[in-house]
Amino acid sequence: MSRSLILLRHGQSAWNARNLFTGIRDPDLTERGIEEARRAGKALREHGIIPDAWFTSALQRAYHTLDFALQEMGITDLVITRSSKLNERDYGDLSGLNKDDARQRWGDDQVHIWRRSFDIAPPGGESLKDTANRVLPWYERNVAPLLLTGQTVLIAAHGNSLRALIMKLEELDGEAITNREIATGVPIVYKIAPDGTTLSVEELRPA
Numbered sequence: 321m322s323r324s325l326i327l328l329r330h331g332q333s334a335w336n337a338r339n340l341f342t343g344i345r346d347p348d349l350t351e352r353g354i355e356e357a358r359r360a361g362k363a364l365r366e367h368g369i370i371p372d373a374w375f376t377s378a379l380q381r382a383y384h385t386l387d388f389a390l391q392e393m394g395i396t397d398l399v400i401t402r403s404s405k406l407n408e409r410d411y412g413d414l415s416g417l418n419k420d421d422a423r424q425r426w427g428d429d430q431v432h433i434w435r436r437s438f439d440i441a442p443p444g445g446e447s448l449k450d451t452a453n454r455v456l457p458w459y460e461r462n463v464a465p466l467l468l469t470g471q472t473v474l475i476a477a478h479g480n481s482l483r484a485l486i487m488k489l490e491e492l493d494g495e496a497i498t499n500r501e502i503a504t505g506v507p508i509v510y511k512i513a514p515d516g517t518t519l520s521v522e523e524l525r526p527a
């Protein structure tokens with residue numbers, strides 16, 4: 321049985337392009353983002369990886385990424401489950417601010433702590449730990465049982481909601497995850513053992 325899990329960060333959004341903190345705000349994909357999503361679907365198809373089940377967040381940059389990727393795989397007659405549990409980490413009061421402006425105002429170190437620390441939340445927002453506390457129970461309930469039956473599952477979501485999953489799948493601690501950046505539109509394929517642990521990890525980067 322194949323038993324693969326594919327994590328896909330959405331393609332470039334209009335706010336990624338403008339370097340704005342996005343969080344649970346809801347900008348759509350740019351043309352480049354659409355192209356990245358299509359390329360991700362094509363890469364999966366070319367590697368012979370066709371998901372049996374798929375999930376995405378309640379934010380359009382993620383669910384449109386899933387739509388475009390599945391289209392490339394020829395999967396069009398489908399039901400899509402959107403869950404807000406997979407939404408991006410809430411950036412609170414930083415949402416909508418330019419990341420360079422924020423560095424100017426609060427300093428590089430403080431902004432880096434807000435963006436990449438494990439348990440320090442930005443003002444009014446969620447820490448990665450808070451995000452993991454909603455993402456991981458959702459994963460155990462909805463995805464782990466499908467993997468156990470040998471299904472291949474695709475999750476299209478966000479930098480930080482995926483980071484929470486990656487911590488679990490790669491057994492990274494709060495320190496190690498701070499250096500893990502996730503490219504937009506690059507599928508990360510995990511082969512999963514029968515006991516739910518990770519056997520291998522591969523990123524399908526465009527040639």
Ligand SMILES: O=C(O)[C@@H](CO)OP(=O)(O)O
Binds near residue numbers: 340342408411
């Ligand atoms: O702005 C955001 O919501 C996220 C993802 O784009 O940014 P960061 O990489 O700073 O966590």
